[in-house]
Amino acid sequence: MSTMKIKKGDTVRVIAGTDKGSEGKVIAVNHKNNTVLVEGVNMITKHTKPSPANQQGGIVHQEGPIDASNVMFVSEGKVSRIGFKMDGDKKVRVAKATGKVID
Template sequence: MSTMKIKKGDTVKVITGKDKDKEGKVIVVNKKNNTVLVEGLNMIKKHTKPSMSNQNGGIVHQEGPIDISNVMYLHKGKPTRVGFKMDGDKKVRFAKSTGEAID
């Protein structure tokens, strides 16, 4: 299993699909399915039954998963590809457009 180039908390831009050109912050990264949940994007309606926590039930709006190949990391406001390089003994992510280390 390869390492994920996008992490929780990153700001990303959607490059394909119904939310194309929209930006948001990554909430959850699912390594198993190669998907991400982005704050406020790919909103879906989920029908819930009444339960102890939700007395009325009803329709809930929540974020749906987006395939990780459909989003790009935003570095200084511009979408860029992400790579890995060794910085001394540490493996760091870097923006391929500028060559700067991300974290």
């Protein structure tokens, strides 16, 4: 199984789908389904029952999952692919467009 190149906290731009062109921060990553949740993108409406946490219940707007192949990492305002490089004895992510180390 290949490594997931997008991580929680990364800024990404949507490159396909109805929200194409919008940017946001990654809230969560699901390695099993190869999906990501992006802040403010692919908003869905969910009807919830009253519960101890949410006394009122009602309609909730939340982010829906997007396939990881439909987002690209944003580095210095440019979309970029991500590669890996050995920095001494540590493996680090590198933005291909700028050549900068991400983490």
